[in-house]
Amino acid sequence: MKKKAAIRKLDGKRENAVRLPRTVRLVVAALILRPGPDGAEEVLICQRKADQPMSLKWEFPGGKIEAGEGPEEALRRELNEELGIHAEIGPLLTRVRHNYRNGGAVDIQFFRVRSFAGELENRIFQQIRWSGLEALPEYDFLAADLGMIHDLAEGKLKV
Ligand SMILES: Nc1nc2c([nH]c(=O)n2[C@@H]2O[C@H](COP(=O)(O)OP(=O)(O)OP(=O)(O)O)[C@@H](O)[C@H]2O)c(=O)[nH]1
Numbered sequence: 001m002k003k004k005a006a007i008r009k010l011d012g013k014r015e016n017a018v019r020l021p022r023t024v025r026l027v028v029a030a031l032i033l034r035p036g037p038d039g040a041e042e043v044l045i046c047q048r049k050a051d052q053p054m055s056l057k058w059e060f061p062g063g064k065i066e067a068g069e070g071p072e073e074a075l076r077r078e079l080n081e082e083l084g085i086h087a088e089i090g091p092l093l094t095r096v097r098h099n100y101r102n103g104g105a106v107d108i109q110f111f112r113v114r115s116f117a118g119e120l121e122n123r124i125f126q127q128i129r130w131s132g133l134e135a136l137p138e139y140d141f142l143a144a145d146l147g148m149i150h151d152l153a154e155g156k157l158k159v
Helices: 002-017 071-083 133-138 143-153
Strands: 024-035 041-047 062-064 086-088 092-099 105-113 115-117 127-132
Touching (some): 062 071, 071 086, 092 143, 127 133
Antiparallel strands (some): 086 115
């Protein structure tokens, strides 16, 4: 009896121990910047389509890193697919880890982009637009981005 109880206890513990870790999606995204009319920086923001998960939320262009890709390479590919541009990927500005409520986790690396070739073309979004940094909190952004957009708006994260 004693032994069985001990095994049950162990099994209980093991059950906890083997709970699968969240799958972390490795994501890259771009802060594409341009000087605005008043000289302050503007950044390109994109709204997800109505039929996508997390519909109509705002985000920065980018996506998942595919197997065998480096982060910059993945971001160049995504910006070409989503916006039709050939971007020069600048430095990594910040990295954010976020656990979504549905159990998914993302690890997002945000890179600065100041220069690209080609005309911006909206290929997959509901809409794209330029926003001043201080206006970013007015948009309904994905939860993972909220800390960062507030830091950008308050000048705590330098671009
Ligand atoms: N591109 C981008 N993705 C972001 C941002 N913030 C954020 O949480 N993400 C998440 O990172 C993932 C990017 O993946 P994706 O763009 O390749 O794919 P997706 O939206 O079609 O999602 P899915 O393939 O997982 O359904 C999404 O789950 C998206 O919700 C952001 O600012 N930009």
